[in-house]
Amino acid sequence: MTAKGWMAMTTLAAACWTAKGEGWRTYEQTLTLTFESEAQARDAAVTALPLPVGKKVAFSTRWDDSSPEAVAVAKAAVLAEYGYKGTFFLNKVDPAYGENVIRKFLAKGCSAGAHTATHPFLPRIDHNAMFQEVLANRIAIESCGDTCVSTFTLPYRAFTSETDPDRPRAIGECLVRAGLNGGPEHFADSATKFGRSPREWIGALEFSIDDRNPQLDKFEANIARGLKAIAGNSLECGPHLALGTHNWQPDLKAFGEIIGTQANHPDWWYCNANEYVAYRLQMFNTAIVKKGSSGKTAIFAIARPEPFELGDCVPLALRASAGARGAVVDGQTLTLDAARDFTLPHAAARQLPDRIGAVHNEDNAEGEGALKADSTLPALQAALHVDLARNALDLQIKNVSQESLGPLHLTFRLPLKWKRGVVKGDLASLKPGEIRKIPLALGDVETDARYEAGTYYFAAQCDYGDAAGAARLHATASVAAQVRTIE
Ligand SMILES: [Zn+2]
Incomplete structure (x- = not known):
């Protein structure tokens, strides 16, 4: 396409498409x-x-890694028995894990968080791989569990690099671009460590009490430390304590008895991480x-x-x-x-998506032949295509049902090479049989070569309504990064 032709197309698109930038809808x-x-x-x-009315402390629990079914379900049960909630930060998931594990812990008031797709040391992989590890993991958990994933924990707690002082900021940038808003770490100032505003990345003061042999004295000492910090208003993350654990305990009886010693405080909010993060973001925004x-x-x-x-x-x-x-x-x-x-409360009509799907454009194909639907959401077909030569994305969406869909809220998530980061825009509706082709100019790029290794992974998140309520479809595509000629 000629430059002039491309301009005409973007102008045409602009007539029905308003990019809003990164702000909250x-x-x-x-x-x-x-x-x-x-x-x-x-x-x-x-x-x-x-905090919610009457509460002085938010208390959540953090459970890392994709535990086997029986272990995860037992953990959710012991938490519920003592009036606690947890967030399960997951790696590899599939539809069976969604059915047998995620749905069961959600039913106990727990939530799902992201923990990267393959549990790498993030500082040791290239920037594009970091972004894909984080974003593809979030998309997989959301679509397998039909639940929103807004929180994250670091694999191995690793975020610094001796050879790359910018790495913590780059990790923070990946997280926010991927649609993640916070999560507990061993340090209460994770926003500062990740180079984000504390009004934008919401952490916790997290502690552990020995994953193999939980200790009551550690629990008590850490809670005393946390309550003192909250009373002194000294935590960047606000009044949020989190007990972090792995699934290395021989049984959960001792763990249950320990957390039982701090159950039922009337001024504690026993929440999961997703709830705390959403609460605090609302307060600020x-x-x-x-x-x-x-x-x-x-x-x-x-x-x-x-x-x-x-x-x-x-x-x-x-x-x-x-x-x-x-x-x-x-x-x-x-x-x-x-x-x-x-x-x-939120208005009754403002529901979270309870059906979430994902379609990956396997060969980065073009044209209507690339359109695909997720089996959860048969009404909406989508295909995301990356065109590096044009420095653009093309999102196609097609309504193959008999009812109108909408409004549609589109959120594009770009790798670190592109300065725009997250691009949002809304469409009023998609009529039965209608197909829309939405071109997105990717805009200015970072010239640093470290953004050009590996594979670029792009995603477009489409939140929309149909007769059954709120739904979300992720459309993704990847292409090999450009190899720079050495001069
Ligand atoms: Zn882990």
Whole structure:
């Protein structure tokens, strides 16, 4: 295609396609507060709380690696028995693992996280391999478990390199580009270590108590240390403690008895990592704007991130200013406690995808012949094609059902060579039988040769609605990186 022809095509595409950059997609709710006096309504204010109503500590547990079925299910059961939740950070998964393990721990209130596809030392592999290890792993877990994956833990806790001081930042960049938002590590300042803002990457203060022979005194000492840090407000990750373990224990009885000593604290939020990360991102990224007051009522517009972006539907806790007596969001009455704290749920229509699929364009083929559907989502066919000569991606999507699909939220994830990182855009709908071809100019590139080794892996994530609810399809493609001529 000539340069002029390409320009015409991008202009055409732009008419129905708006790239939004990396910002969170948000939606708006209307909050009406009633006060004891008109003056209080005029001065009304609302602030987001760092934890759910009445909670002072968030406590989660971290379980690494794809444990055998019986072990993973037993862990979820012992956690549930004592009122705890866990996040299972998985490597290799397949549909049977999704059915026999992931669904079972999800049913106990646990969540799935990413831990790379093949458990490499990330600092020892090339940048493109790092990105694929992280992103392909997230896509595989999501599609095998039909659950959102928003958290991550490092294999071997490895992120630094003596020969490459930039490696921690590059790992952080891979994680955020892959759609991951946080996760527990042995250090509470993982955002800083990964070169990200603490408002963007959400960690935990994680500790272990001996994976082979769990020790009550270690549990107690680490909790005392964690509670002290939380009381001093000294943790970058906020008030989040995480117990990290592997599946090396001969039985879980001793483990259960140890965690049982800290069960049922009324001011602890026993959560999983995905819930904490989604909560804290909401707290930082929800805009609360007062629209005005009338008599004893004040009205606020609340723009908050879409649950599918956060990976969890956890509600947000808010505190109203002095004199607040009642709160209503979009017609639903909310309960205020004595401190004027209340819980703001997501709108009922904002659901997480509960059917997630993936299609890989095996040969990076072009044309409608490359279109494929995942068996979970037969209505939507997709094919992602990489064209390095044009420095562009082409995403094709086709609705092969009898009903209209939409809206469709597209999120492109690019390897580190491309500066754009994540590109978002939305389509209103895809009619029955309709096919859309969406070209994406990849834009400016990094010239450093370390981004040009191995294989480029690209993904387009499509979140959309159909008659059955919310769904997500990942379309992926890979091509050999360009080999630079040595001059
Ligand atoms: Zn591991």
